[in-house]
Amino acid sequence: MHEPNQIKPPADSKPTGGIKQKMAYHPALLGGIALIAGALLVFADAGTKGEIAARQAEDLRASLTQVVGDDVHDNALLSDTIVLHAPLEFSDASGVKFYRARKDGKVVAAAFEVVGMGYSGEIRIMMSVQTDGTIMGVRVIQHAETPGLGDKIEARKTDWIKRFTGLSLGNRTEAQWKVKKDGGEFDQFSGATITPRAVVRAVHKGLAYFNAHRAEILDTKTLPGGPDAEVPHG
Amino acid sequence: MADYRQIMRDGIWENNAVLVQMLALCPLLAVTSTATNGLGMGLATTAVLLTSNLVVSALRNIISNEVRIPVLILLIASIVTLVDLGMNAFMHDLHKVLGLFIPLIVTNCVILARAEAFASRQSPAAASLDGLMTGLGFTLVLVVLGGVREIIGSGTLFSHASLLLGNSFSFLDITLIEGYRGFLLMILPSGGFLALGFLLAGKKWLDLRKQDREAEATRRAKIATINAMSDEEIMQQGEPS
Numbered sequence: 198m199h200e201p202n203q204i205k206p207p208a209d210s211k212p213t214g215g216i217k218q219k220m221a222y223h224p225a226l227l228g229g230i231a232l233i234a235g236a237l238l239v240f241a242d243a244g245t246k247g248e249i250a251a252r253q254a255e256d257l258r259a260s261l262t263q264v265v266g267d268d269v270h271d272n273a274l275l276s277d278t279i280v281l282h283a284p285l286e287f288s289d290a291s292g293v294k295f296y297r298a299r300k301d302g303k304v305v306a307a308a309f310e311v312v313g314m315g316y317s318g319e320i321r322i323m324m325s326v327q328t329d330g331t332i333m334g335v336r337v338i339q340h341a342e343t344p345g346l347g348d349k350i351e352a353r354k355t356d357w358i359k360r361f362t363g364l365s366l367g368n369r370t371e372a373q374w375k376v377k378k379d380g381g382e383f384d385q386f387s388g389a390t391i392t393p394r395a396v397v398r399a400v401h402k403g404l405a406y407f408n409a410h411r412a413e414i415l416d417t418k419t420l421p422g423g424p425d426a427e428v429p430h431g
Numbered sequence: 432m433a434d435y436r437q438i439m440r441d442g443i444w445e446n447n448a449v450l451v452q453m454l455a456l457c458p459l460l461a462v463t464s465t466a467t468n469g470l471g472m473g474l475a476t477t478a479v480l481l482t483s484n485l486v487v488s489a490l491r492n493i494i495s496n497e498v499r500i501p502v503l504i505l506l507i508a509s510i511v512t513l514v515d516l517g518m519n520a521f522m523h524d525l526h527k528v529l530g531l532f533i534p535l536i537v538t539n540c541v542i543l544a545r546a547e548a549f550a551s552r553q554s555p556a557a558a559s560l561d562g563l564m565t566g567l568g569f570t571l572v573l574v575v576l577g578g579v580r581e582i583i584g585s586g587t588l589f590s591h592a593s594l595l596l597g598n599s600f601s602f603l604d605i606t607l608i609e610g611y612r613g614f615l616l617m618i619l620p621s622g623g624f625l626a627l628g629f630l631l632a633g634k635k636w637l638d639l640r641k642q643d644r645e646a647e648a649t650r651r652a653k654i655a656t657i658n659a660m661s662d663e664e665i666m667q668q669g670e671p672s
Contacts, residue, residue, distance in 0.1 A: 223498045230490075230502050234509040241513050245520035252523040341531055345464035345585070345618050354591070388615045 256338065261296060263352070264325035264334035265308050270298035274308065281410060293406075295414050298325070304415045306333050307407070313399030316391040317341045320350070322399055324361070326407045328415055331368075335361040335400055340392075347392035357384065357393070361400055366408055374401040435560060442564025448541040449572040449627075450634045455541040459573060460623035462532055466589045469577030470570065471529045477566025479514055479536050483507050484550040484562030491551045503546045511537045525595065541569060572630070579626050584618040586611025 254275075261274050274296040282292040296308040308325035321339040326332055335358055337350045349355040360383065375381025376394050385393045407414060448454050462472045486506055487494075494502050515533045518526040526533075536542070545565055550558035582588055586608035593601035616622045657665070 223495055226493065226495060227498050227501055227505075230505055234505055238509060238512055238516075241516050245516045248520035249516070249523075252520065256523075343464075345468075345581075387613060388618065 260323045260336055260338045261308055261325075263336045264323050265296075265298045265306060266334075269305055269333075270300055272297075272299040274298060279414060279416065281413060297415070304328060307414050309403065309407070310338070311399045311403035313395035315340060315342050315395045316347055316389065317343070320392070320395055320399065322396060322403075324400055324403055326404060328411075329365070330404070330408050330411070331363060331365040332361050332400070332404065334359075335396075337396065342392045343389065346386060346389040349386050349389070350392055350396050357386075358396070360384075366404055374398075435557070438557060438561050439564050442561055442566075443568040443571065447568045447572065447634075448544075448565055449569060450631060452541075452544070454544055455539050455569065456627070458532070458535050458539055459576065460620050460627070461535070463573055463577040463580055463623055463626075464584065464618045465581045465587075465591070466574050466577040467592045467595050468532075469573035470589075470592075471525075471595045472532050472535075473566070473570025473573040475514065475518075475529055475533060476536055476539060476542070476569055477563065479507070479511055479539075480542055480545060480562040480566040480569075481559055482510050482514075482562075483542055483546055484558040485555055486510065487546040487550040488553060488555040488558035491553075494551065499547070499551065500543075503543060503551075507542050507546065508537050529595075541565065576623065576626055576630060579630075580617045580622055582607055583614055583626075584616075584622060585613050 258275065265274060277297045277299065279295045279297065280292045281295065293309050293311075297304050298306045298308065306325050306327045308323060311322050311324060313320045313322060318341045319339075320337060320342065322335060323338050324332060324335045336352055337358060340348070340350065342348050342350065350358055352358050369382070372380060373382045374397060376383045376385040376390060376397055378385050378390055379394065381397065383393060383397050444450075446452065449456070449459060458472060458476075463469045483506060487503060490506075511533065514536075515526075515530075518533065519530070545562060549561050553561070578588055581590065586606065588605045588607055589603040590606075592603040593599075596603070614622075617626065
């Protein structure tokens with residue numbers, strides 16, 4: 198009888214000690230894994246940030262080239278910019294950045310980004326307008342529309358977006374800046390009306406903004422390559 | 432220890448994540464409007480499954496039972512984020528096509544299910560193989576479903592494949608029906624449900640046919656042995672059942 202009793206206490210205390218140990222073990226484990234995972238993500242973010250930024254700059258340059266052809270300008274678009282603080286739907290807090298295309302020092306067009314609210318979130322659109330207010334090109338640079346339906350706004354999938362080229366507020370009436378379903382002249386896609394409607398609306402608003410602020414946007418006093426000129430609340 | 436051939440058969444066909452376990456239907460129906468999208472999503476999911484199974488299996492002895500679910504989710508979410516960041520930096524063109532779907536992988540219950548049911552109990556080698564095979568089985572269903580929906584819905588197959596796989600694969604991009612006006616229902620999620628239903632019925636039919644054939648084969652074998660036996664042996668055994 199004695200011997201088993203003597204053996205029993207350590208056997209009993211072991212599980213209780215184990216549970217106590219385990220009680221602390223769970224949060225420690227979770228915390229430890231969270232710490233390691235967090236550290237890994239920080240390293241991965243730091244390691245890829247530069248690369249991703251470089252890729253995005255390339256994308257920006259590529260989308261600028263799509264709307265402003267290399268033959269129409271001879272300056273570096275990315276460094277000849279002006280930011281206008283436009284309290285409009287299509288701009289975010291930092292304002293709209295206008296990239297000016299110059300030929301022999303003279304501004305020929307400006308490219309800028311507008312944002313439309315599509316079926317599933319923002320649609321970022323790059324558009325360029327000539328000094329006379331005629332659209333030179335429009336491209337969608339980022340969107341989250343339904344693959345197979347709304348993504349027909351991409352230039353690599355259909356030619357729909359090229360429809361805007363050559364249009365201006367002068368040669369199209371207010372009523373024409375709509376999809377056909379709303380009485381305008383732009384095609385909608387079968388199964389996706391909200392997406393093209395958002396693009397047409399955003400481009401129209403962008404064009405209207407350009408026309409209203411043409412003097413500031415095309416201000417030739419800012420030298421090419423100079424620092425960003427800030428015009429508060431244009 | 433682990434039967435690798437059985438793992439392969441289970442992952443791809445016999446215990447297929449979609450066709451048998453009916454898991455991951457949400458990403459399945461969301462992305463399979465074209466075969467290319469299905470392929471891209473399938474491959475990305477396979478990569479995550481492989482990595483998460485490997486990591487979970489390697490850590491299986493230190494993960495305690497009580498907090499395993501949050502730990503697993505934390506691991507899976509971290510892996511998906513790493514894949515997302517890595518793809519954005521080093522496979523930027525592919526990321527532009529698949530970027531929308533990558534974060535969705537976290538919510539894919541197949542990954543948690545395999546981590547919980549398999550990887551946390553098996554050796555890293557078996558768990559990796561299971562992740563790879565389950566992922567390939569998922570990819571197979573995604574591509575078939577995407578292909579069926581794309582052919583009926585848009586009249587094309589593997590459209591924009593070159594965006595995913597590079598220009599050398601542009602031959603995959605086939606327009607099957609010229610001037611086809613499209614059948615919208617199949618592109619919408621409801622069409623996905625319909626196509627999935629037919630796919631499930633097809634799998635069931637194949638399984639039943641296989642069962643019938645096996646039953647038929649055993650019956651024939653039985654008859655053959657009886658025929659081969661002499662009358663005396665039959666008398667000894669009694670009436671054949």
